[in-house]
Amino acid sequence: MKPSIILSHFLAVQAMGADKSEPVNYGMVLFPGFQALDVFGPLDALNNLAWQKPMNLALIAPTLKPYSTAQILPANNPHNSNFSQGIVTTHTYARPPRDLDVLIVPGGAGTYDPENIEPTIQFVKRFAPRVKYLLTVCTGSAVAGRAGVLDGKNATTNKRSFDRITPNIPNVNWIRQARWVVDGNTWTSSGISAGIDMTLAFIGDKYGEDIADTLASNMEYVRNRNSSHDPFA
Amino acid sequence: MKPSIILSHFLAVQAMGADKSEPVNYGMVLFPGFQALDVFGPLDALNNLAWQKPMNLALIAPTLKPYSTAQILPANNPHNSNFSQGIVTTHTYARPPRDLDVLIVPGGAGTYDPENIEPTIQFVKRFAPRVKYLLTVCTGSAVAGRAGVLDGKNATTNKRSFDRITPNIPNVNWIRQARWVVDGNTWTSSGISAGIDMTLAFIGDKYGEDIADTLASNMEYVRNRNSSHDPFA
Numbered sequence: 416m417k418p419s420i421i422l423s424h425f426l427a428v429q430a431m432g433a434d435k436s437e438p439v440n441y442g443m444v445l446f447p448g449f450q451a452l453d454v455f456g457p458l459d460a461l462n463n464l465a466w467q468k469p470m471n472l473a474l475i476a477p478t479l480k481p482y483s484t485a486q487i488l489p490a491n492n493p494h495n496s497n498f499s500q501g502i503v504t505t506h507t508y509a510r511p512p513r514d515l516d517v518l519i520v521p522g523g524a525g526t527y528d529p530e531n532i533e534p535t536i537q538f539v540k541r542f543a544p545r546v547k548y549l550l551t552v553c554t555g556s557a558v559a560g561r562a563g564v565l566d567g568k569n570a571t572t573n574k575r576s577f578d579r580i581t582p583n584i585p586n587v588n589w590i591r592q593a594r595w596v597v598d599g600n601t602w603t604s605s606g607i608s609a610g611i612d613m614t615l616a617f618i619g620d621k622y623g624e625d626i627a628d629t630l631a632s633n634m635e636y637v638r639n640r641n642s643s644h645d646p647f648a
Numbered sequence: 649m650k651p652s653i654i655l656s657h658f659l660a661v662q663a664m665g666a667d668k669s670e671p672v673n674y675g676m677v678l679f680p681g682f683q684a685l686d687v688f689g690p691l692d693a694l695n696n697l698a699w700q701k702p703m704n705l706a707l708i709a710p711t712l713k714p715y716s717t718a719q720i721l722p723a724n725n726p727h728n729s730n731f732s733q734g735i736v737t738t739h740t741y742a743r744p745p746r747d748l749d750v751l752i753v754p755g756g757a758g759t760y761d762p763e764n765i766e767p768t769i770q771f772v773k774r775f776a777p778r779v780k781y782l783l784t785v786c787t788g789s790a791v792a793g794r795a796g797v798l799d800g801k802n803a804t805t806n807k808r809s810f811d812r813i814t815p816n817i818p819n820v821n822w823i824r825q826a827r828w829v830v831d832g833n834t835w836t837s838s839g840i841s842a843g844i845d846m847t848l849a850f851i852g853d854k855y856g857e858d859i860a861d862t863l864a865s866n867m868e869y870v871r872n873r874n875s876s877h878d879p880f881a
Binding site: 441450451452454455456458459461462465466467468469470471472474481484486491492493494495496497498499500501502503573574575605606607608609611632633634635636637639646647 | 674683684685687688689691692694695698699700701702703704705707714717719724725726727728729730731732733734735736806807808838839840841842844865866867868869870872879880
């Protein structure tokens with residue numbers, strides 16, 4: 416074979432391999448004021464999957480201290496509630512894992528504070544091009560959008576924040592009527608619990624629909640299988 | 649008024665107060681091998697509620713170290729996955745908060761290991777009689793059942809584990825066809841994601857259905873409002 420044919424054959428095989436191989440290494444971004452279910456809806460499904468597939472998870476944040484769901488701005492906690500959860504991190508934005516197949520970016524009220532979320536935007540900008548699949552949940556797509564990694568792509572976001580977020584990130588083709596949106600290697604979900612449906616769809620696509628169905632059944636979760644069925648649009 | 653009439657009047661007012669007052673102080677039990685969504689489905693709804701109501705949360709576990717979703721038994725992690733999340737605790741079983749309105753007991757594979765779950769059973773046995781409301785999610789009802797605090801009550805549990813759990817805890821009136829069950833001050837849910845529906849129903853009952861509906865809408869979660877509608881029974 417001529418070198419160009421060998422190269423194109425090699426690339427084709429590599430592309431086939433990339434499509435067919437099951438993701439192994441996952442990363443979840445954490446920042447102050449993340450939304451609990453944005454993180455733990457997808458992770459519950461993936462935790463259960465990891466009992467039947469070899470998988471690793473990195474919890475990546477600005478520093479190695481635990482990160483909390485607590486509100487950043489006192490004005491958003493008017494009753495001075497002490498009601499939050501802190502999650503242990505495993506990696507920092509400065510020293511992330513070398514290779515990840517999947518990066519997941521959650522949302523939450525912490526994304527509204529520009530200073531608070533800037534390190535996460537910079538990390539996603541730098542790191543998202545290195546992963547095979549980028550998944551965002553809820554206002555996590557605003558983080559990825561502001562990082563520029565959704566430019567020119569179809570995407571969705573939290574429906575209650577849709578009109579606030581989308582005009583300020585004009586290079587993304589925002590889709591309102593969508594439980595989740597797939598564009599190439601990028602998966603974006605609507606608000607909070609939509610992340611569960613997106614993750615089960617991602618699992619179905621990458622590991623098999625039978626596995627996704629079994630996981631949903633074990634979670635006693637009624638899947639929304641139709642990405643454009645969006646009761647909250 | 650005669651003393652007995654004064655006393656019964658006092659008890660009636662106290663009972664009315666207990667029914668009408670909104671719960672403020674919550675505790676969530678954690679143990680090795682808890683199920684992520686058993687904890688964070690209910691807590692996501694309650695986190696959001698705590699932004700509009702004064703509420704406090706204690707995360708109570710055997711020790712003050714973080715507790716993880718990781719499988720306890722290597723046999724249950726056949727591919728040696730490194731895929732888990734650790735949650736920071738705030739209180740121990742030896743030094744729990746003085747007064748709690750609500751105690752929540754999650755389930756998970758960690759409940760299957762008798763040695764692993766025994767400290768939690770002992771804590772629930774001692775502490776549940778002191779709270780106004782006991783809520784269990786998934787196999788958390790097996791923990792409460794083995795603690796004896798569901799004796800004589802209607803309750804439900806994870807449907808995939810129903811036939812394994814219920815014969816060994818014969819003093820509970822187990823109900824198979826139920827998304828969740830309320831018996832007096834005790835709320836038990838079916839598996840994993842059923843905890844979200846139960847928690848939204850609890851919020852509706854204690855703080856108002858309008859508030860529960862708004863929370864569900866903000867979570868972009870389609871509520872199952874019918875406690876006996878159980879697609880997984």
